[in-house]
Amino acid sequence: MRNAAPAFILVLLLGLAALVFFVLPRGSEYDRSPLGNKGLEVWLQAKGIAVxxxxxxxxxxxxxxxxxxxxxxxxxSEAAAPRAGGESNAGGLEASGLEDWIYEADSYELPTLIIMPKWRGSVSKDGIARQSDLVDLSDLHGELGKIELSDLRLGRHGPGFEDAQSGLAPAQSTRIALYQAQTFVRSSLPGGCKELAGMPSGALIVACDDHPDVYLLSDPDLLNNHGMALADNASFAVSLVTLLRGADETRPIYLDTAGEPLDREKPVDEGKSYERSATDLKRFFAYPLSVIWGTLLVVAAICFWRGAYRFGPPLSDTSGNIELSKTAAIDATARLLRLSGNDGRMAGQFVLHVLADKAQLLFGSGAGNQAGIARLFQRLARQDKAGAQALHAAAEALIERGHVMTRSDLHRNLETFRKMLGSFELGSR
Structure with missing residues (x-):
C-alpha cells in the first residue's frame, strides 16, 4: 500500500497526458490533412501574399x-471535420451563416470567395477518398437556395482525374487537375451570372451581378492540401487570389475557417480600454485549466495523506532494556548458586554464556544456542585445530562436570578455559 501511491500518481499523469494528446480535438490536425488549407497559406506566403x-x-x-x-x-455524424477550435455539429450541412457571409460581402464591399464542400470528414480520418464519402449534392443545392441561387446546379463526372487548360484571363492559361471533379452545370447558370474559370465538364468559379463581391468555387480540391500538389493548381491559386483582391493590393487575405462576423470598424486598441474584473478569474478555471487544477488537487491530497498517515506511534529503542534484563538475570542466577554453595554449577553456566555470547558476536543474535556454539568451535578449528580441541575439552568439562569438581580442579579448568579462549582473535562487544 505504501508503494502504490507513487504508481497511482504516475498512471494518473500519464492518463491525463494521453487524454490531452490523443483524445481532445485539435484543429491543427484537420488543417494539415488532405482536406485542410495549411498548404494554401504556406504557398501564398512564399509568393509574397500575406495570410x-x-x-x-x-x-x-x-x-x-x-x-x-x-x-x-x-x-x-459519423466523422465530422472539425472547425476552428475543434467544434463540429452532427448531421448534414452546418448552420454556417451563408446568408450572413453574403450580406457582409455586399455591405462591406469585401471580395469573398466561398468554397463549396465536396468530401465528408471521414476522408480526413481514414485517408481514403471513396465514392460514398462524397457530400450529397442535394445538401449543396439546398445551401445555394438560401442565397437565391436555387437554379444553379452542381454536377460530378465520374471517378478518376480530369485535367484541362484553364485561365482567369484570355491570355493566361494554366493546366489544372482534379479528382472526381465537381463543377457547376453551365446550362443552370442564372441570368446575370458568369463563369470566371472552368473545365470541359463545367464551370469552376462563378460570379453573379446580384452579389458582385461574392465568388463561388465549386470544387475545394483546387485549393486544399491534396489539390495544391496536382498539376499547376498551386500557380492557379496564386492567380486566382491576385485577380479577386486586386494586383495592387497589399493587405493580407483572410483565411476564415470560423465564419464569425467581421467588425465594420477597426477594433479599438484593447490594451488602452480593457479593464479587468472579478469575472476574469473564471478563466483560470475554464477548460483545459480545470483539468490541470484538478490534477494538482489530487496530487496534493495524496501527498497530504502520505504525510499524515502512520502505521501506529513510533517505536522507541528498547535494546538497552534487553541488555539490562539479561545482565540482571545472570547476576540473580549467580547469586543463588553462590548462596547454595554450588560454585561449580555457576562456573558451568558462566562458560556456557561466554561461548553463546561469542557465537552471537560472530554469527548474529540468533546464534546463541548449541548450534551456534558448534559453529564457533568449527571456526576456531580452522585457525588452530589443537587449540580449539583443548578449549572445547576445558569448556565441556566445566559445563558437564563443574558441579562435582573440587575447588582446585575448578580453578585450574577455568584458568585453562580463559587462556585458551584469549589465544583466539574473536573481537569484543
Whole structure:
C-alpha cells in the first residue's frame, strides 16, 4: 500500500497526458490533412501574399483584409471535420451563416470567395477518398437556395482525374487537375451570372451581378492540401487570389475557417480600454485549466495523506532494556548458586554464556544456542585445530562436570578455559 501511491500518481499523469494528446480535438490536425488549407497559406506566403487565419481571440475588421476565403463547412455524424477550435455539429450541412457571409460581402464591399464542400470528414480520418464519402449534392443545392441561387446546379463526372487548360484571363492559361471533379452545370447558370474559370465538364468559379463581391468555387480540391500538389493548381491559386483582391493590393487575405462576423470598424486598441474584473478569474478555471487544477488537487491530497498517515506511534529503542534484563538475570542466577554453595554449577553456566555470547558476536543474535556454539568451535578449528580441541575439552568439562569438581580442579579448568579462549582473535562487544 505504501508503494502504490507513487504508481497511482504516475498512471494518473500519464492518463491525463494521453487524454490531452490523443483524445481532445485539435484543429491543427484537420488543417494539415488532405482536406485542410495549411498548404494554401504556406504557398501564398512564399509568393509574397500575406495570410491571416481566423482566431477566436482576435477581432477582424473589413479594413484589415483584402480578400476573405470561406470554406463552407460540412460535418457528418459519423466523422465530422472539425472547425476552428475543434467544434463540429452532427448531421448534414452546418448552420454556417451563408446568408450572413453574403450580406457582409455586399455591405462591406469585401471580395469573398466561398468554397463549396465536396468530401465528408471521414476522408480526413481514414485517408481514403471513396465514392460514398462524397457530400450529397442535394445538401449543396439546398445551401445555394438560401442565397437565391436555387437554379444553379452542381454536377460530378465520374471517378478518376480530369485535367484541362484553364485561365482567369484570355491570355493566361494554366493546366489544372482534379479528382472526381465537381463543377457547376453551365446550362443552370442564372441570368446575370458568369463563369470566371472552368473545365470541359463545367464551370469552376462563378460570379453573379446580384452579389458582385461574392465568388463561388465549386470544387475545394483546387485549393486544399491534396489539390495544391496536382498539376499547376498551386500557380492557379496564386492567380486566382491576385485577380479577386486586386494586383495592387497589399493587405493580407483572410483565411476564415470560423465564419464569425467581421467588425465594420477597426477594433479599438484593447490594451488602452480593457479593464479587468472579478469575472476574469473564471478563466483560470475554464477548460483545459480545470483539468490541470484538478490534477494538482489530487496530487496534493495524496501527498497530504502520505504525510499524515502512520502505521501506529513510533517505536522507541528498547535494546538497552534487553541488555539490562539479561545482565540482571545472570547476576540473580549467580547469586543463588553462590548462596547454595554450588560454585561449580555457576562456573558451568558462566562458560556456557561466554561461548553463546561469542557465537552471537560472530554469527548474529540468533546464534546463541548449541548450534551456534558448534559453529564457533568449527571456526576456531580452522585457525588452530589443537587449540580449539583443548578449549572445547576445558569448556565441556566445566559445563558437564563443574558441579562435582573440587575447588582446585575448578580453578585450574577455568584458568585453562580463559587462556585458551584469549589465544583466539574473536573481537569484543
Amino acid at each position: 491571416v487565419r481566423s482566431d477566436a481571440h482576435v477581432a477582424r475588421s473589413r479594413s484589415d483584409v483584402s480578400l476573405r476565403i470561406l470554406p463552407l463547412p460540412i460535418s457528418q
